[in-house]
Amino acid sequence: MVRLKDLSQRYCIVGVGNTAYGMNPGVSQLAHNVLAIRGALEDAGLEASDLDGVLTKAPTSTFPMLWAPRVAEALRVVPRVTGTLDQAGASNIGLIQYAISAIELGQAEMIAISYGDNPRTGTRASYARPRGDDALAGLFGAPSSYAMIARRHMHEYGTTHEQLGNVAITHRHHASMNPNAQYQDSITMEDYAHSRWVAEPFHLLDCCPVSDGGAAYVVTTEARARSLRTAPVYIEGLGQGHPAWDFYRRGELATSGAKVSGEVAFRSAGLGPTEIDFCEIYDCFTIVPLITLEEYGFCAKGEGGAFYEGSRTQVGGELPCNTSGGLLSETGMPGTQLVVEAVRQLRGECGPRQVAGAEVGLVSQQGGIMTTHATMILSTGGA
Amino acid sequence: MAARTPAVTMPEFEPLLPELTDLNRAYWEGLAAGEVRLQRCRRCGAYQYPPESFCYHCPGTELAWEAVRGHGEVYSFIVVHQRYHPAFGEHLPYVVATVQLDEGPRMLGAMFEQPASISIGMRVRPRIERVTEDRAALFFAPEEG
Structure with a gap:
């Protein structure tokens, strides 16, 4: 077996920031990135001039070239390390891996990572584009492809609509305690079941919204982190x-x-599922957290639906999941916000939705149609 | 005139027809001739879709087009209710199936039966409909009936 480098207690996230989630007319893709990074710098007590690296996940709605250099320019930073990673949602963690590599190689020490996009008020054509020759098969948009996965999971394991509904209701419950969430009104199983069909087995409330927003974090060494x-x-x-x-x-x-990325992440952390206090899981659709928890080994394969029943995954339960409301309710932005929430949980800043005694959190990110996957385990460092 | 050309049955799908390329031409010409054609590797014998200039399964780079039955089994399916594209507007709600072809490849295909009649594991056959005078498109239908 390949020996993994021990990361623990060497690299830190020292600042997090975000813009308002939802509908922000007049706020450009560039502005969402810049304002989120400025927020993260302010959070850490840093200036833009302290950055020697700027990394981005490209906006989903337009996918511009050479995006990270544009963000750096707008920040008036001339970075030693920059770039954009093409793993879709998994890039949110993949970029942290890239940042750590740059720090290990001595190329940079203080690196901002951001994502920002405005598909709600800007263009969202890419979200419903036909998939090449598959357009004639009638397959458009991400909900259709994820619904195909959900149907198969329901067929193989007996997963029910109610179990999918529990995911939507639980995450909305958490969003109701998050003043920055796009949707804060609690929903019932009846609301869920009566929301219109998009692509069966998905109701509208199985799907995350299309949102404007930006989020960012700053990665550095433990030594630099201690002085902040x-x-x-x-x-x-x-x-x-x-x-x-x-x-x-x-x-x-x-x-x-999640199976492979989770095994690697748990092994590199020297931790297992029983040591995780909460999870922030890329929940673009309700089926995803169920499959993700199964693949990580929090429950047996096929039992994700049962795992979400009751209050186990609620704040106050055994394994709170998506404490900010996740993609389903906080913002449909593709995942960067989950890292921000995990950091705030570990700093104990989450008010009514705070997980008591949170010391170790897991972030799950994926991109495409569960095409890519990355896992990150964060801790308070035992502080 | 045009007596030998079957009638155009589904003209609404014309805007979705992909342009013909060197790679896909044989596939679309096959449909226009009323048959499903897949690439087959001359080295290992595997069928493949979508077309490429190399075999996905072995080092082979010689591929021949063959007419196949194109029957298979529904591996998963969805029922689309949202009006994503006007071509499918009059067919809402319609089924999109992931079809495991007997020949090996999996394909996606629309089905226009009552959604309640579709289930995972059901046998399906190709349903080829003429979209323009010289182009046709592939859908699927239950093997029975």
Whole structure:
């Protein structure tokens, strides 16, 4: 077995920031990135001039070239390290891996990572584009492809609509305690079941919204982190695992890259599922947290639906999941906000939705149609 | 005139027809001739879709087009209710199936039966409909009936 480098207590996230989520007319893609990074710098007590690296996940709605250099220019930073990673949602963690590599190589020490986009008020054509020759098959938009995965999971394991509904209701409940969430009104199983069909088995409330927004974080060494004003949050483990193939050609559709990326992340952290206090899971659709928890080993394969029943995944439960409301309710932005929430939880800043005694949190990110996957385990460093 | 050309049955899908390329031409010409054609590797014998100039399964780079039955089994399916594209507007709600072809490849295909009649594991056959005078498109239908 490959020996993994021990990351624990060496690299930290020292600042997090975000723009308002939802509908922000007149706020450009560039502005969402710049304002989120400025927020993260302010949070850490840093200036833009302290940055020697700027990394971005490209806006989903337009995918411009050479995006990170443009963000750096707008910040008036001339970075030693920059770039954009193409792993879709998994890039939110993949970029942290890139940042750590740059720090290890001595190329940079203080690196901002951001994502910002405005598909709600700008263009959202890319969200419903036909998939090449598959347009004639009638497959448009991400909900359709994820619904195909959900149907297969329901077929193989008996997962029910109510179990999917529990995910939407739980995450909305958490969003009701988050003043920055796009949707804060609690929903009932009746609301869920009566929301219109998008692509069966998905109702509207199985799907995350299309949102404007930006979020950012700053990664540095433990030594630099100690001199800053916020409590450092430690990167304990990282992992990646990529099913990679187009979803309908995968041998087993009701699985994900979380199995491999989770194994690597747990091993690199020297931790296991029982030591995780909360999870922030890329919940673009309700089926995803169920499959993700199964693949990580929090429950047996096929039992994700049962795992979400009751209050286990609520704040106050055994394993709170998506404490800010996640993609389903906080903002449909593709995942950067989950890292921000995990950091705030570990710093104890989350008010009514705070997980009591949170010391170790897990962030799950994925991109495409469960095409890519990355896992990160964060901790308070035992502070 | 045009007696030998079957009638155009689904003209609404014309805007979705992809442009013909060196790679996909044989596939679309096959549909226009009323048959499903897949690439087959001359080295290992595997069928493949979508077309490429190399075999996905072995080092082979010689591929021949063959007419196949194109029957298979529904591996998963959805029922689309949202009006994503006007071409499908009059067909709402319609089924999109992931079809495991007997020949090996998986394909996606629309089905226009009552959604309640579709289930995972059901046998399906190709349903080829003429979209323009010289182009046709592939859908699927239950094997029975």
